[in-house]
Amino acid sequence: TATIIDGKAHAARLRATIATHVAAFREQAGRAPGLAVVLVGEDPASSVYVKSKGRATREAGMESIEHRLPADTDDATLLALVETLNADPAVDGILVQLPLPKHLDTQAVLLAIDPDKDVDGFHPVNAGRLATGMPGFVPCTPLGCVMLLKSVLPDLTGLDAVVVGRSNIVGKPMAQLLIAESCTVTVAHSRTRDLPARVRQADIVVAAVGIANFIEGDWIKPGATVIDVGINRTEAGLVGDVDFAEAVEVAGAITPVPGGVGPMTIACLLRNTYVSACRRDGVEAAL
Numbered sequence: 001t002a003t004i005i006d007g008k009a010h011a012a013r014l015r016a017t018i019a020t021h022v023a024a025f026r027e028q029a030g031r032a033p034g035l036a037v038v039l040v041g042e043d044p045a046s047s048v049y050v051k052s053k054g055r056a057t058r059e060a061g062m063e064s065i066e067h068r069l070p071a072d073t074d075d076a077t078l079l080a081l082v083e084t085l086n087a088d089p090a091v092d093g094i095l096v097q098l099p100l101p102k103h104l105d106t107q108a109v110l111l112a113i114d115p116d117k118d119v120d121g122f123h124p125v126n127a128g129r130l131a132t133g134m135p136g137f138v139p140c141t142p143l144g145c146v147m148l149l150k151s152v153l154p155d156l157t158g159l160d161a162v163v164v165g166r167s168n169i170v171g172k173p174m175a176q177l178l179i180a181e182s183c184t185v186t187v188a189h190s191r192t193r194d195l196p197a198r199v200r201q202a203d204i205v206v207a208a209v210g211i212a213n214f215i216e217g218d219w220i221k222p223g224a225t226v227i228d229v230g231i232n233r234t235e236a237g238l239v240g241d242v243d244f245a246e247a248v249e250v251a252g253a254i255t256p257v258p259g260g261v262g263p264m265t266i267a268c269l270l271r272n273t274y275v276s277a278c279r280r281d282g283v284e285a286a287l
């Protein structure tokens with residue numbers, strides 16, 4: 001059976017390493033890196049995410065600046081807050097928790113964030129930097145996926161990878177990162193023909209679909225590495241996009257859900273915030 005990739009343990013180690021580097025940064029710079037998180041409305045899942053991001057930020061020795069706005073906030077008010085945060089020297093990272101209430105213009109808000117404080121990596125400037133190999137910010141979830149992949153496959157050169165899903169937040173940046181690692185990358189999506197045959201070719205499968213247990217065990221090439229990004233609430237609890245019970249018998253290594261990709265996402269957000277503070281102060285980041 002497959003090696004289980006322990007995302008929780010990897011994330012805990014990364015967070016501890018970041019905390020050490022943050023302590024050194026504070027010593028040198030005389031200030032703490034600051035992450036501003038903006039939450040509009042009271043979506044319960046978003047509230048939970050924002051709370052755990054705040055806690056993790058403080059645990060890493062950074063400052064968490066939280067802005068909670070009422071659900072009926074208008075575009076102008078939200079954009080004005082983003083401008084204030086852009087101009088605030090104590091703020092190294094700005095994160096607007098998505099999804100925003102439907103009446104708000106998500107694209108306009110993401111465009112308003114200073115790309116050099118865009119620690120989520122969602123600004124088109126950062127998408128372009130990633131696509132062209134320039135330093136910028138990489139979205140946290142795919143960044144965490146690559147770290148987990150490299151924990152079992154240190155050199156990805158020449159491997160065949162299939163990314164299932166083409167969202168701007170996961171699938172597309174994941175494909176870019178794998179190209180940069182010299183994989184041969186196929187991006188599959190809802191209109192792909194004969195997906196099982198595509199997945200069967202892959203040494204690396206990244207599933208970011210949002211359908212519980214969608215990828216079956218007999219689609220997996222024996223020995224392949226499987227990274228499951230999906231988070232699906234079912235009657236049986238949280239499950240991924242991969243049928244774990246089947247795939248674990250075939251794969252060489254696989255991430256569980258929960259306890260795989262999820263914990264790495266917040267750790268990578270802390271990493272991006274620390275790196276942003278270093279860049280803004282003109283000091284070398286230690287990771």
Ligand code: NAD
Pocket residue numbers: 141164165166167168169170171188189190191192195208209210211229230231232261262265
């Ligand atoms: P999305 O809905 O934006 O994108 C889903 C993608 O799946 C689309 O590109 C679509 O083309 C593809 N797809 C849909 N049906 C398909 C089918 N039948 N065959 C092949 N492809 C199909 O979702 P997203 O934001 O990319 O998130 C994907 C999953 O990852 C969700 O379960 C989400 O909850 C989870 N997620 C987890 C984390 C984390 O931290 N672990 C972060 C972000 C998203």
